[in-house]
Amino acid sequence: MSGGARLENANPLIFQRTGERLQTANDEDEDVADPIDDREIFDLIRSINDPEHPLSLEELNVVEQVRVRVDDQENTVGVEFTPTIPHCSMATLIGLSIKVKLLRSLPERFKIDVHITPGTHASEDAVNKQLADKERVAAALENSQLLEVVNQCLISNARTG
Amino acid sequence: MMAADSALLLGLVEEFVLGQQDRKAVDTATELKAGQFTILQLVEALGLHLTSSQPQTRGRGVQLLSNVLQECYGDLTEREVKVLIVFYENRLKDHYVITPHVIQGLKALTKCSVLPPGSAVSILKSLFQDIHVQSLMLAERSCVYNILIQLMESRESELKGLGADFVFGFVQSVDGERDPRNLLLAFHIARKIVHEGYDLGKFTEELFEVTSCYFPIDFSPPANDPHGITQEELVLALRVVLTGTPRFAEFLLPLIIEKLDSDVQSAKLDSLQTLTACASVYEHKDLAQFLPGLWASLRREVFQTASERVESAGLAAVGTLTACLSRSVLNSDSEDSLNVFLELVLKDCQHHLCEPDLKLVWPSAKLLQATSTASYRASHRVAAAVLPSLIEQYNSRTQCAQRRTLLEVLQGFVHPVTSSEEDESVLLDFRQSLCSIVFSALSESNADLQITSMRLLTALGQQTGLLLESDVELAVDHLTRLILEEGDPKVSLAVVECAGALARLHPAAFISKMVPRLKEEIFSEPMAQGDSATPSREHSQQAVRQRCVAALAAVSSRPSLVQESTPVLLQVLTSAHTGTGAFSLEEVISVCHSLQKIAEQAQDTEETGGVFHDVIPRLLGLALQAALQGSSGHCSPILEETVLSAMVPIISTTCARLQSRLAGQTASLAVSLFLDGDVSFLPENAFPTQIQLLKVRFQCWSQSQMVCLLMGCVCWLPRTVEVPQMDRLLLELEELSCTCDHPLSYTSAAKCYAGLVNKSPAGEVLDSLIDRTLKRISTELDSASSPVRTQAFTLLLWVSKALLLRYHPLSTALTDKLFSLLSDPELGWLAADGFSLLMSDSPDVLNRGSHADVRIMYRQRFFTENSAKLVEGFNAAVQEKKSGYLKALSHIVNNLPRQVQLTELPALLPLLLEALSCPDQGVQVSTLSCLQPVLLDPPSALITQLEVLVGRTLALTTSPTMKVRIASLRCIHALSRFPEHEIMPFRARVLRALAAPLDDHKRVVRSEAAVARNEWFLLGSPGGR
Secondary structure, three states: OOOOOOOOOOOOOOOOOOOOOOOHHHHHOOOOOOOOOOHHHHHHHHEOOOOOOEEEEOOOOOOOOOHHEEOOOOOOEEEEEEOOOOOOOHHHHHHEEEEHHHHHOOOOEEEEEEOOOOOOOOOOHHHHHHHHOHHHHHHHHHHHHHHHHHHHHHHOOOOOO | OHHHHHHHHHHHHHHOOOOOOOOOOHHHHHHHHHOOOOOHHHHHHHHHHHHHOHHHHHHHHHHHHHHHHHHHHHOOOHHHHHHHHHHHHHHHHOOOHHHHHHHHHHHHHOOOOOOOOHHHHHHHHHHHHHHHHHHOHHHHHHHHHHHHHHHHHHHHHHHHHHHHHHHHHHHHHHOOOHHHHHHHHHHHHHHHHHHOOOHHHHHHHHHHHHHOOOOOOOOOOOOOOOOOOHHHHHHHHHHHHHHHHHHHHHHHHHHHHHHHHHHHHHHHHHHHHHHHHHHHHOHHHHHHHHHHHHHHHHHHHHHOOOHHHHHHHHHHHHHHHHHHHHHHOOOOOOOHHHHHHHHHHHHHHHHHHHOOOOOOHHHHHHHHHHHHHHHHHHHHHHHHHHHHHHHHHHHOOOHHHHHHHHHHHHHHOOOOHHHOOOEEEEEHHHHHHHHHHHHHHHOOOOHHHHHHHHHHHHHHHHHOOOOHHEEEHHHHHHHHHHHHOOOHHHHEEEHHHHHHHHHHHHHHHHHHHHHHHHHHHHHOOOOOOOOOOHHHHHHHHHHHHHHHHHHHHHOOHHHHHHHHHHHHHHHHHHHHHOOOOOOHHHHHHHHHHHHHHHHHHOOOOOOHHHHHHHHHHHHHHHHHHHHHOOOOOOOOOOOOHHHHHHHHHHHHHHHHOOOOOHHHHHHHHHHHHHHHHHOOOOOOOOOOOOOOOOOOOOOOOHHHHOHHHHHHOOOOOOOOOOOHHHEEEEEHHHHHHHHHHOOHHHHHHHHHHHEEEHOOOOOOHHHHHHHHHHHHHHHHHOOOOOOOOHHHHHHHEEEHHHHHHHOOOOOOHHHHHHHHHHHOOOHHHHHHHHHHHHHHHOOOOOOOOOOOOOOOOOHHHHHHHHHHHHHHHHHHHOHHHHHHHHHHHHHHHOOOHHHHHHHHHHHHHHHHHHHHHHOEEEEEEEHHHHHHHHOOOOHHHHOOHHHHHHHHHHHHHHOHHHHHHHHHHHHHHOOOOOOOEEEHHHHHHHHHHHHHHOOOOHHHHHHHHHHHHHHHOOOOOOOOO
């Protein structure tokens, strides 16, 4: 976050970025309906910036495509994210960023569930509870300092577009 | 001096000094140049004022003298200059209000070619002694720097005689300078001092201090800066000074190490680039004591950075440092600093290559590779230390991902080592292990491993001596197997690339092993007929054949290979024509593409051109056989328009590259075939004698459509080649294009006609030809009942293009005709689309590749001459005809260079906004795609129209056409970058409207909508924009 503060995890493992999704002939066919799939949701969240590092959540392996589940018929989206270390104090903030990004990018019909990959964080339940509580999420976004940090994570940088 | 002149002079002086009339200085200079009086007489006349008790009056007197000197320093004699210098040097001691004028005068005097010996030194001594430069105003400081520059140019040896005093004087004058314009001058002087061998004496450190205090430069020019000085300019000017001499090394290197710690990225970058620059002039002894410090900083930058620019600058610095250390000649007593440095690098990096989780393997590998590419010695040392453990690890690891990483790292070590010819490759010792790794990885089933190993194989193949003949043969076997067995498109692409690269170096193995095997596969009978030949199997067999065909094209770069591969491909065409092989239409077309690719690759050698030249008669012969057979019996695929169109580029690519002798021969054979039915040069000659390919006969399109092959041939020849029987050819083409009712035939005839007209020499013959054609076209077009209006229009369009491209004066008559057709009830829509053809490049004729006469600015020129006509036509047209004009306009504007679009936009904006609500989707797409780049840098004219722009663009996000939805969403995205206060009022409305396309049934639309909507959310929100 701020430049001077000490990083919790100063030397994280860096993962390769996935390439752009390959375009198929169906993608260009006007008459074929493309269902919303896991990769599409993953593409929305993989470029979110980490609050601490100048890296994306994908590069830090915080989000992975296998941990994204979408059901276009049932209008549900589930995302599990994995904090880089079990005591990461940024976990709520990361979850909030993912949630906000999806709220802004998906049709209203979807119910969006964002939670921590089971067993990867010390206060997993508390964080999940906060993220699932609609009113608390709304209240958090009323807080302009918090909103500022979330927006910083969501600003698209030149590398990932 | 005569009395009258004396009065004149005194008058001028009075008026300037006491009357404060500045322009009298110019008059005085004019009179002096005219010889009315001399400069010394002027000094005499100024006498009283120069000794006045008022400093202002004395100043005014000196000012007049200095102003006059600036005009006429060239006319002075050496004696006069001598006197004036003494005078001016004295004035430096006078009151401060006079100083600026004194400096101006001295500056003028230093420009004199007759400056007496010794005076340069005396001027500088006086300046350094009597003036405190930094208390002067900006302009005077600049004057002092200019005096220094002037004297350094003209009196270099005298200044060097001053010794270190000169440097000291400069250091004192510049110390504390803050203006960027003056800094550029000061850096210029410092650069000359450093580079041109001035004696720094004991002031080396002072000179370094007074310049390095600006490092790293942080300068952002004020808005609307009229001087146009950029940070980049200052950075480069300073860098040349700092890196100019090894004597600065002991000061500069610690400074760089310190500045690399900075948090500011530009400071890091500047430091790294400065280090790279100085390492290329330093010697090892300058660097030796700082190596540990430098390495620690560089390692940190590469290991921990998130910025690719910093990383690559860091790697470049490591490379240059290594190169510098490798260059140095060693004394018997000095230690080898290259070894010292490499030990440091290896100590910190080597172990990361063997850590179990391979964390930090990439930064370490890049650092090691940067050192090993820098010199032969370094590559030897690094390879010996690193390769054995990498090879051993590859062999012991089991996870594919890790083995792939190791292969990629290995490739990095193989690829860039470019040793000079005498040195044998440093990898020779590891040849066998590397080859066996490659071959074992090629046999794996993992696609990533296969791909990476092929890259490594390609890299090995590029170096002499690393692949033995037996290795190449084994590699070809592997590649052939992958072509036949691997369906993964990524693998196929890698195989084709690798085979192409290796075939260039080792054609023999490909000729003996790969080509025969692929040929066998291509012509293998389909698997047992009946129920086993399920559609999917048939499909997979087709896919294999496609890969074989693509591979044949890829390896055909050497003439010897071309000679083997083209007959195979031609044989496919023949057997498809006769129906003996079961080749699908797509396969035939892909064979044509492969032949085209071979023709393109063959450009470099004359020999290949010769080999390939025979292909043209073969293709013409095949097409003619198919055409004569007509629709009787087996229907040859060669008759299909798609196949013929794929054959055209094979012929045209070949013709465009033919040497002039062969080209002339080809032209005359083709023309005699088409005009006279001369078939003697065609292979397997069993054709009837009465062939008239260009004559229109009922139901005979199978022959007339062959004119597209004629176009590919005669329109692509170099311009020096003369096409025989030109007049007759043009006449028959015109006839065919105006009377035939088969679209491919008449369009190709029109194109062929246009291609020839474009290259015809200017003159009366051409003019009368165009006149005749235009008359004929007009007659057809003007008669509403004519059955061939479309044909006449097609010819008009192509001839217009041919003439427009070469700036022919008659082109206006033709394009005006096109404009008038915009309101034609039948052809209006075609005419509007025709402007797209007119303004864009055509792939098959009238382009630069075909040696056509194309002037670079023809689009702008056409636009400037015709935009007013379009706007007028639009305004005058009845409502339902207006969209044709909008369509034409959007085609024209869309093809203009962006710079022209920007300048023309304000005038066209009303029309473009109008076009957004035009119901035609083609117009919508092309208008949106023309607006989008303009929106990225919006002109003020757009801002006043925001309401309309936003409204109409949002409406298009729900268009039934996907392209319109995508283009409009991109525009909405671009709009989010407008000045915040202008677009904030639209935020809520845009966010609401973009909710709908988030649920679009097309994914591409959804993702554009999501990107745009997120940008608009950030607008005006804390932490956003």
